[in-house]
Amino acid sequence: MLLDDKIVKIREDFSYLDEQKLGRKIIYLDNAATSQKPNCVIDAVSDYYKYQNANPHRGAHYLTVKATEAYENARSSIAKFINAKSSDEIIFTRNTTESLNLIAYSYALENLKKDDEILITILEHHSNFTTWHYVAEKTGAKLKIVYLDDNFSVDMTDFENKLTSKTKLVSVTGASNVTSCMPDIEKIVELSHKNGAIVVVDGAQLAPHKKVDMQKINCDFFAISGHKMLSPMGIGILYGKKDILDNMKPFMYGGEMIEYVYEDYSTFTLSPTRFEAGTMNVGGAIGLAKAIEYMEAIGMDNIYERERQLSEYAVSQLNKIPYIDIYYPQNAKNVGSAIAFNVKEIHPHDVASILDNFNIAVRSGHHCAMPLHKYLKINASCRASISFYNTKQEIDEFLTHLEDVRRTLGYGLE
Ligand SMILES: Cc1ncc(COP(=O)(O)O)c(C=O)c1O
Numbered sequence: 059m060l061l062d063d064k065i066v067k068i069r070e071d072f073s074y075l076d077e078q079k080l081g082r083k084i085i086y087l088d089n090a091a092t093s094q095k096p097n098c099v100i101d102a103v104s105d106y107y108k109y110q111n112a113n114p115h116r117g118a119h120y121l122t123v124k125a126t127e128a129y130e131n132a133r134s135s136i137a138k139f140i141n142a143k144s145s146d147e148i149i150f151t152r153n154t155t156e157s158l159n160l161i162a163y164s165y166a167l168e169n170l171k172k173d174d175e176i177l178i179t180i181l182e183h184h185s186n187f188t189t190w191h192y193v194a195e196k197t198g199a200k201l202k203i204v205y206l207d208d209n210f211s212v213d214m215t216d217f218e219n220k221l222t223s224k225t226k227l228v229s230v231t232g233a234s235n236v237t238s239c240m241p242d243i244e245k246i247v248e249l250s251h252k253n254g255a256i257v258v259v260d261g262a263q264l265a266p267h268k269k270v271d272m273q274k275i276n277c278d279f280f281a282i283s284g285h286k287m288l289s290p291m292g293i294g295i296l297y298g299k300k301d302i303l304d305n306m307k308p309f310m311y312g313g314e315m316i317e318y319v320y321e322d323y324s325t326f327t328l329s330p331t332r333f334e335a336g337t338m339n340v341g342g343a344i345g346l347a348k349a350i351e352y353m354e355a356i357g358m359d360n361i362y363e364r365e366r367q368l369s370e371y372a373v374s375q376l377n378k379i380p381y382i383d384i385y386y387p388q389n390a391k392n393v394g395s396a397i398a399f400n401v402k403e404i405h406p407h408d409v410a411s412i413l414d415n416f417n418i419a420v421r422s423g424h425h426c427a428m429p430l431h432k433y434l435k436i437n438a439s440c441r442a443s444i445s446f447y448n449t450k451q452e453i454d455e456f457l458t459h460l461e462d463v464r465r466t467l468g469y470g471l472e
Contacts, residue, residue: 069447071098073100085456087444088441091286099288099352102345103345103348106128112125129338129343132344133150140295141274145330149333150342151295153285155185156294158189165227174224177203180203182229186231202220209387210385211387221250226256230243232261233264234394234430235426235441236385237387239393240394244274258281262281265280279296279297281297284349287353290342293343300329303328308326308333308335312336375457381402382402382460385399395444395445396441397441401463404463405438406438407422410440413463416459418459420441420456421440
């Protein structure tokens with residue numbers, strides 16, 4: 059593994075691994091819900107509030123200039139990280155959910171009409187589902203859903219069959235938070251654009267794990283949550299193509315996004331400030347920029363490779379256990395590191411509680427993907443989601459204690 063020799067050093071950057079301070083050991087396998095934060099990110103946020111705190115873009119004094127510089131530098135770092143054409147295409151939001159809502163309110167409600175079609179996949183997180191329910195209800199557009207092949211991945215034939223001249227908006231996950239499938243988004247964009255549809259990518263589970271390139275993917279919008287990629291909570295990104303953004307109405311109204319305000323009407327700035335009404339989360343933006351610097355120092359390809367090797371190992375071991383059902387693409391070219399599974403006959407919450415007794419943190423429930431669970435004919439699942447800072451020993455402990463789950467509840471191991 060590329061990072062094996064460096065991992066001890068990397069783990070020193072994460073305070074949650076300090077058992078003494080934390081009061082217990084934690085094997086954190088809930089990284090898809092939110093990642094842990096390295097100390098350099100926490101320090102960058104803290105330093106901002108200690109030495110640079112002021113309201114950016116407002117005023118002429120030393121601190122406000124410093125805060126503005128830090129905030130705009132963060133925007134430029136993010137633009138570079140995802141290879142946007144310009145930092146004007148980077149809008150700070152709270153999270154992926156807000157980014158998707160921004161598109162729904164400012165683009166979709168204005169541009170979609172009755173009988174237009176919105177195409178999503180059954181993999182989508184609720185934030186990329188309910189948003190389009192709302193748009194469909196308000197505009198009269200029809201929501202169509204693409205299903206999966208027998209390897210828990212998007213069925214591209216179904217996609218091509220459902221993409222028609224009526225499809226005006228396609229919104230797909232870049233990586234499923236349940237099955238880890240990474241759809242071929244470049245192909246989806248190419249086919250959708252040929253049909254005249256714009257494409258939204260929910261990048262919440264993709265950007266933290268794999269290099270993304272907006273100019274290569276060529277999607278129209280891309281949403282990111284900072285907290286899933288080593289950053290503070292409450293900071294997210296919406297990438298959008300500049301020509302589309304500048305023709306969209308604001309999402310929220312208030313200070314900083316205006317050009318002129320008269321007694322009876324107002325005019326607005328262009329992107330990105332058009333979509334950043336009110337005082338923004340400057341500390342969060344600085345934390346996100348620091349997280350990106352940290353990930354780039356490790357190397358996004360190294361991160362992907364390590365997570366892939368750890369998850370391949372975990373999946374190969376889980377595949378051997380007769381009482382485990384696993385919902386993960388086998389032998390996929392590109393795949394994430396969240397592994398959803400069930401222990402036969404045992405409720406996922408029981409599995410998670412018993413594992414917690416052994417200091418192992420996994421998620422249980424529907425992971426905000428109820429339609430997908432229904433489609434898979436299960437109510438819920440457990441999910442072990444792996445990050446580059448996890449180790450093979452941690453995966454082994456997790457696998458060992460899965461046996462304890464059955465034992466604790468009086469089941470055998472067959
Ligand atoms: C694929 C996916 N999309 C969207 C979201 C929503 O992210 P947030 O809660 O940060 O808005 C999540 C969160 O788990 C996710 O996994």
